[in-house]
Amino acid sequence: MSTQCRQNLLFIVGAVLLGLSAAGMQLAKSSGWLLVIKKPLPIQKPLKDFNRDCLSPFRFVVSQQLPPETEEELGTKEYINWALDSAGSAGSWSGRLILSATYYTGKQDQIPHVPEECLYQGGFATGDDHTIDMKLDKLGEIVSVRRLSFFRPREVGNKSYVYYIICVNNDFFTERNRARFRMSNRRDTHLFYSKVELSFENVTQTMLTEVDECARKLLDTVLTELVKSHWPPKGSERGLASDRL
Numbered sequence: 001m002s003t004q005c006r007q008n009l010l011f012i013v014g015a016v017l018l019g020l021s022a023a024g025m026q027l028a029k030s031s032g033w034l035l036v037i038k039k040p041l042p043i044q045k046p047l048k049d050f051n052r053d054c055l056s057p058f059r060f061v062v063s064q065q066l067p068p069e070t071e072e073e074l075g076t077k078e079y080i081n082w083a084l085d086s087a088g089s090a091g092s093w094s095g096r097l098i099l100s101a102t103y104y105t106g107k108q109d110q111i112p113h114v115p116e117e118c119l120y121q122g123g124f125a126t127g128d129d130h131t132i133d134m135k136l137d138k139l140g141e142i143v144s145v146r147r148l149s150f151f152r153p154r155e156v157g158n159k160s161y162v163y164y165i166i167c168v169n170n171d172f173f174t175e176r177n178r179a180r181f182r183m184s185n186r187r188d189t190h191l192f193y194s195k196v197e198l199s200f201e202n203v204t205q206t207m208l209t210e211v212d213e214c215a216r217k218l219l220d221t222v223l224t225e226l227v228k229s230h231w232p233p234k235g236s237e238r239g240l241a242s243d244r245l
Contacts, residue, residue, distance in 0.1 A: 038189060038190055039190045039191070040106030040191075041191065042193040043078060043232070045104070046078065046230075047078055048063075048080060048218065055084065058085065059084060059085040059159075061085055062082070074102065076103060080187060081100050081180065083096055083098055083230040084119065086241050096214045098197075098203075099196075099197075101222070103193075104192065104194070105192040114195075125152060126149075127151055129149075130146075130147045131144050131147070133146055134215075134219065137209040138220045139220055142218075143172050143223070144165075144172065145174065146163065146164050147212075147215075148164075149162075150162070158201075160201045160203070160213060161199070162197055163198040164196065166181055170233075187238060188227075189238060190239065191236070200214075
């Protein structure tokens with residue numbers, strides 16, 4: 001077979017494959033197997049109106065409002081970024097920590113920001129990466145939480161620890177790809193996702209058990225309040241709340 005014939009054959013095969021792919025995509029969308037962008041699920045109550053009183057014994061210190069360009073990069077204006085004081089609420093450990101939460105809906109980009117990428121790009125070196133199970137009594141569940149450590153070069157002794165969890169339509173995940181897979185559930189017509197993070201600085205290995213407990217207590221309170229007052233109710237992702245949208 002001549003070179004020209006082979007090129008023509010490859011062109012024809014490529015055109016056929018593209019045509020089949022386009023037809024398959026159209027069929028998947030029309031049949032409901034694929035929803036590229038699901039309908040939005042508005043948050044019940046803005047995150048900025050989160051009930052700070054329920055955080056006790058953790059004490060609210062200050063809220064950081066991001067500049068417009070940073071909000072644009074974040075991809076949502078529905079967020080909180082609060083400094084809290086633990087006030088010794090986790091045994092002998094006490095200190096400042098950062099509570100961050102974001103809420104997304106009606107977005108094409110699915111979970112663009114995760115700590116393991118953002119902190120690495122910010123010049124931090126990565127350390128430990130564990131998934132730990134936390135018994136959250138108020139929430140009434142055992143929830144897996146991602147725990148990552150980061151440190152500045154030449155400052156290995158004092159690490160920053162970040163605990164985070166991703167909620168997709170009221171299901172919890174610790175990995176972005178698994179959360180994205182959940183988003184593709186063909187039975188869901190609506191979608192929201194939310195990410196909750198706790199950040200602790202200057203943590204040594206001897207402090208880690210107490211910091212874990214501090215994170216568990218705070219996550220139990222925060223997730224319970226989000227489920228009760230902020231996130232859409234379970235079932236609304238399948239159109240049960242469509243009359244309100």
